[in-house]
Amino acid sequence: MPExxxxxxxxxxxxxxxxxxxxxxxxxxxxxxxxxxxxGSKNVMxxxxxRKQMEEIIPEFWKEAPLERPVIEQRFWMMDKxxxxxxxxxxxxxxxxxxxxxxxxxxxxxxxxxxxxVEQGVLLINETVANxxxxxxxxxxxxxxxxxxxxxxxxxVVLADGVNSLLGKQLGFHKEFRPDEVAxxxxxxxxxxxxxxxxxxxxxxxxxxxxxxxxxSTKGNLGTAFIYTxxxxxxxxxxxxxxxxxxxxxxxxxxxxxxxxxxxVKPLLSGGESAEYLAHLIPEGGYHSVPKVAGNGVIVVGxxxxxxxxxxxxxxxMAMASGKMAAEAIIRAKEKNDFSEASLNSYREALYNSFIMxxxxxYKDAAHTFEHHPQYFKEYIPMVNQxxxxxxxxxxxxxxxKQKQIMxxxxxxxxTFKVIQDVYRAWKAVK
Amino acid sequence: MHIVVCVKQVPDTKIIKINPxxxxxxxxxxxxxxxxxxxxxxxxxxxxxxxxxxVYISVLSMGPPQANAIIKKSLEIGADEGYLISDRAFAGxxxxxxxxxxxxxxxxxxxxxxxxxILCGKHAIDGDxxxxxxxxxxxxxxxxxxNVIEVTELSExxxxxxxxxxxxxxxxLLRIQxxxxxxxxxxxxxxxxSPLPNMxxxxxxxxxxxxxxxxxxxxxxxxxxxxxxxxVGKMFTPPKHEGGKRLxxxxxxxxxxxxxxxxxxxxxxxxVK
Ligand SMILES: Cc1cc2nc3c(=O)[nH]c(=O)nc-3n(C[C@H](O)[C@H](O)[C@H](O)COP(=O)(O)OP(=O)(O)OC[C@H]3O[C@@H](n4cnc5c(N)ncnc54)[C@H](O)[C@@H]3O)c2cc1C
Numbered sequence: 001m002p003e004x005x006x007x008x009x010x011x012x013x014x015x016x017x018x019x020x021x022x023x024x025x026x027x028x029x030x031x032x033x034x035x036x037x038x039x040g041s042k043n044v045m046x047x048x049x050x051r052k053q054m055e056e057i058i059p060e061f062w063k064e065a066p067l068e069r070p071v072i073e074q075r076f077w078m079m080d081k082x083x084x085x086x087x088x089x090x091x092x093x094x095x096x097x098x099x100x101x102x103x104x105x106x107x108x109x110x111x112x113x114x115x116x117x118v119e120q121g122v123l124l125i126n127e128t129v130a131n132x133x134x135x136x137x138x139x140x141x142x143x144x145x146x147x148x149x150x151x152x153x154x155x156x157v158v159l160a161d162g163v164n165s166l167l168g169k170q171l172g173f174h175k176e177f178r179p180d181e182v183a184x185x186x187x188x189x190x191x192x193x194x195x196x197x198x199x200x201x202x203x204x205x206x207x208x209x210x211x212x213x214x215x216x217s218t219k220g221n222l223g224t225a226f227i228y229t230x231x232x233x234x235x236x237x238x239x240x241x242x243x244x245x246x247x248x249x250x251x252x253x254x255x256x257x258x259x260x261x262x263x264x265v266k267p268l269l270s271g272g273e274s275a276e277y278l279a280h281l282i283p284e285g286g287y288h289s290v291p292k293v294a295g296n297g298v299i300v301v302g303x304x305x306x307x308x309x310x311x312x313x314x315x316x317x318m319a320m321a322s323g324k325m326a327a328e329a330i331i332r333a334k335e336k337n338d339f340s341e342a343s344l345n346s347y348r349e350a351l352y353n354s355f356i357m358x359x360x361x362x363y364k365d366a367a368h369t370f371e372h373h374p375q376y377f378k379e380y381i382p383m384v385n386q387x388x389x390x391x392x393x394x395x396x397x398x399x400x401x402k403q404k405q406i407m408x409x410x411x412x413x414x415x416t417f418k419v420i421q422d423v424y425r426a427w428k429a430v431k
Numbered sequence: 432m433h434i435v436v437c438v439k440q441v442p443d444t445k446i447i448k449i450n451p452x453x454x455x456x457x458x459x460x461x462x463x464x465x466x467x468x469x470x471x472x473x474x475x476x477x478x479x480x481x482x483x484x485x486v487y488i489s490v491l492s493m494g495p496p497q498a499n500a501i502i503k504k505s506l507e508i509g510a511d512e513g514y515l516i517s518d519r520a521f522a523g524x525x526x527x528x529x530x531x532x533x534x535x536x537x538x539x540x541x542x543x544x545x546x547x548x549i550l551c552g553k554h555a556i557d558g559d560x561x562x563x564x565x566x567x568x569x570x571x572x573x574x575x576x577x578n579v580i581e582v583t584e585l586s587e588x589x590x591x592x593x594x595x596x597x598x599x600x601x602x603x604l605l606r607i608q609x610x611x612x613x614x615x616x617x618x619x620x621x622x623x624x625s626p627l628p629n630m631x632x633x634x635x636x637x638x639x640x641x642x643x644x645x646x647x648x649x650x651x652x653x654x655x656x657x658x659x660x661x662x663v664g665k666m667f668t669p670p671k672h673e674g675g676k677r678l679x680x681x682x683x684x685x686x687x688x689x690x691x692x693x694x695x696x697x698x699x700x701x702x703v704k
């Protein structure tokens with residue numbers, strides 16, 4: 001006789017574990033199913049973990065979680081072929097409690113987080129794939145795993161199975177991706193001694209730095225690259241939407257190679273030893289791509305619900321917040337013993353009233369705008385670089401004259417009208 | 432019938448790094464796993480359980496509290512019960528002290544439920560000695576049968592088991608009186624994909640943990656580092672095998688080349704005073 005639980009959570013990433021943890025803490029009987037050898041074994045993330053949403057699940061987690069470095073500096077580069085315009089912020093307040101965010105490596109972090117769930121009573125099984133939802137009379141009543149005697153039942157099944165969410169697709173909640181709805185990202189973990197990292201990034205032992213790179217890092221295509229410092233390694237990665245990759249005939253690993261050998265990047269990595277190479281999709285469709293998130297006996301959270309803010313590289317925090325909201329809706333449903341779509345829709349409501357859907361709404365046209373108007377990445381970034389170079393090169397030209405020359409070269413190549421339109425369009429997309 | 436399988440947690444030597452300065456294993460560099468040969472031993476017990484009903488499978492391990500994980504793994508494969516002996520007093524044990532500690536734990540398990548058969552892996556992949564199994568058998572005074580590649584017959588009534596032992600260039604067929612101890616090779620079976628109910632049971636399971644004080648009649652001088660006369664004289668990483676030389680041409684030419692090579696390069700072998 002197959003077992004029945006209150007909740008089955010499919011996936012042990014940040015979304016699934018937040019949900020499982022919160023349910024178990026509130027006395028529900030939870031089964032969490034993870035495909036990997038252990039939670040985090042296959043998971044990929046640039047590595048910035050946001051304190052706020054994590055803290056709402058485990059207060060003062062930084063005292064025990066396996067974190068790399070608190071981020072005290074965020075840099076942004078607009079990179080051209082042989083130059084870069086950079087700005088950023090470094091603040092020591094971010095290096096003290098309660099911190100702002102941290103770099104993490106997902107394998108140890110996910111494992112630790114899932115173990116906290118187990119402490120709360122979650123029954124976690126690894127190396128098991130949920131192949132499909134068991135549906136009876138229009139209601140999800142359990143999952144069928146790939147193991148012999150593999151059926152298991154629950155009042156609610158939570159799909160936290162990540163960006164590809166095969167289970168969500170099977171239920172018809174979301175369609176196959178369009179190539180402009182997902183970014184393909186490749187990254188590498190490069191081992192480098194603590195001393196070298198501290199020297200090159202101007203850090204102390206317990207300080208971290210993030211660099212987001214736009215422009216030539218993606219050869220001018222819509223996308224970004226990043227460099228994050230861990231304790232004794234560096235994460236470097238780059239990604240663009242699948243559609244850009246197809247259009248520009250780019251291969252992701254070529255792009256990463258190009259970035260690693262870029263004159264602005266190479267010195268930061270030199271002498272490092274490649275430890276891991278990873279590739280993963282990021283859902284970047286934003287607001288318009290969010291599928292149905294609740295049905296009869298089923299809830300969708302995290303990447304599976306496409307909850308990623310690509311402009312601010314926020315994903316894990318949205319995963320955690322949505323997992324927690326799902327748990328709260330399930331707890332309410334359990335009190336009424338009603339697991340229908342109408343009842344579980346209290347999750348949908350909470351989600352749409354939270355920062356998650358508000359932020360996704362704010363940027364709902366951003367990716368679209370930038371994708372369809374490649375001039376932002378292809379033309380303006382080199383232009384800004386040239387302007388800076390001109391302005392700061394001391395050659396006897398009066399500064400006022402230099403400003404005029406810069407304006408002339410900007411409007412000269414593009415025409416005043418077009419520049420004004422582009423500025424307006426960009427502002428509208430992110431306002 | 433009661434089968435006890437002795438299992439060990441080992442670093443995954445497929446990925447482990449060796450510290451080139453000290454020549455010791457960098458244990459942090461590899462995840463801890465159930466010794467692969469032991470996994471086959473557990474699987475074989477499960478197979479026997481399917482053959483004749485009424486088989487109860489226990490696993491026993493000596494190790495730190497984290498060795499819990501391999502006991503759970505054994506339950507996933509199909510064991511019914513797991514015992515862990517864990518105590519600082521056991522630390523630093525060589526094969527002599529390990530077999531002593533395990534035999535004491537086996538005596539205690541036998542007092543709960545008499546043991547008919549003990550299974551071990553051929554050897555642990557982090558030491559490759561293969562001495563613990565026979566050591567246990569000697570201490571318990573039961574027959575040890577090493578390198579088993581097949582259990583062909585199992586008779587509960589006569590209390591006998593027929594096994595094939597791997598020999599170089601053949602095999603040996605033996606009928607053994609139980610209780611006995613078998614150590615198994617990998618080819619004895621294929622590890623099966625565990626059914627979901629086993630996974631759920633293992634995830635819930637907490638093994639029985641014993642310290643030295645829980646065992647009876649223990650001579651503490653035979654435990655741990657104190658009870659371990661083995662001295663590791665030297666450790667080294669085997670040098671990488673360099674590609675050999677390829678001789679080409681007709682058979683005659685090749686033989687000629689070979690002889691020249693041997694005479695030139697291995698002169699000392701042919702040196703006559
Ligand atoms: C290169 C890269 C860089 C990123 N950088 C950042 C960053 O710096 N900061 C940030 O906040 N976010 C970042 N993100 C996004 C972030 O990684 C995701 O938003 C986050 O991991 C989503 O969590 P999740 O739990 O929804 O999904 P996942 O973390 O993908 O977890 C899904 C889990 O489900 C398991 N699973 C899937 N299918 C099944 C199945 N059928 N049965 C059983 N188990 C299954 C998987 O093995 C996995 O463990 C980045 C993403 C990428 C790819």
